[in-house]
Amino acid sequence: MTQLHSPTPFIEAFVTGSTGWLVLNRPDRRNALNAEMWAAIPPLMKSLDGHADVRAIVIRGAGPEAFAAGADISEFGEARNDAEAAARYERLNGEAFAAIRGSAKPVIARIQGFCIGGGLAIALACDLRVADGSAAFALPPARLGLAYPLDGLRDLAATIGPSAAKEMIFTARRLVAADALRIGLIDRLAQDIDAETAALCAEIAQGAPLTITHAKRAIDFITDRPGHEDDAEVAWLAGRCFDSEDYAEGRRAFAEKRKPVFHGR
Known part of the structure; x- marks a missing residue:
């Protein structure tokens, strides 16, 4: 601890x-x-x-x-x-x-x-x-x-x-x-x-951190919760997921039939 x-x-x-x-x-x-x-x-x-x-x-x-x-x-x-x-x-x-x-x-x-x-x-x-x-x-x-x-x-x-x-x-x-x-x-x-x-x-903890952050921000945006991001910020967060090492790891893990290991980058 x-x-x-x-x-x-x-x-x-x-x-x-x-x-x-x-x-x-x-x-x-x-x-x-x-x-x-x-x-x-x-x-x-x-x-x-x-x-x-x-x-x-x-x-x-x-x-x-x-x-x-x-x-x-x-x-x-x-x-x-x-x-x-x-x-x-x-x-x-x-x-x-x-x-x-x-x-x-x-x-x-x-x-x-x-x-x-x-x-x-x-x-x-x-x-x-x-x-x-x-x-x-x-x-x-x-x-x-x-x-x-x-x-x-x-x-x-x-x-x-x-x-x-x-x-x-x-x-x-x-x-x-x-x-x-x-x-x-x-x-x-x-x-x-x-x-x-x-x-x-x-x-x-098993999920991809960047994907989770994007989903959190996007859902807050579409439900109009206080402090939600604008649509440009949500789009940027989505792009960051597709450019990430974690996305590459997710694809490799799927092809290799194993659990992915994500690092949030």
């Missing part, structure tokens, strides 16, 4: 094999995110994204009780006490979400326990979501009187569709894992979440 330097003890980042890990580490507060944690996410995601060995990144909460129970509401009296302060706070949130979406590598949310508010927004900024039966989901802005960020609504609607997104916001109803799977909020419901997450990361 390679530990990465974190600017806060409330988030840990490390690499094991081909998987990078970002751990929300505030279990005594159900991993509720304070300003220090929001600010630490972009540099840590950049470090994981730039690590040569990493093929997939997993975000999880410390302990089984919560992925993240949302933003730390105890900070709202100062951090969101008026429109100007709220805008500053949302910029901090937005930079964290953009760093997750902007990773060139697949990002997976591994979810146990509470995944509420800002915690769910982090999970929605990921590419895939794996949960076990303990997971519980909700978006409570209508119970707090605040406006949910536009990019977060785009992530939500792109994941579950506009009607289901409206229902989640309008009602603030808590969803159990089976309900979340039914509406597409999560992609896999696991009995053994560690084994399921490890298997998914291993499958991803």
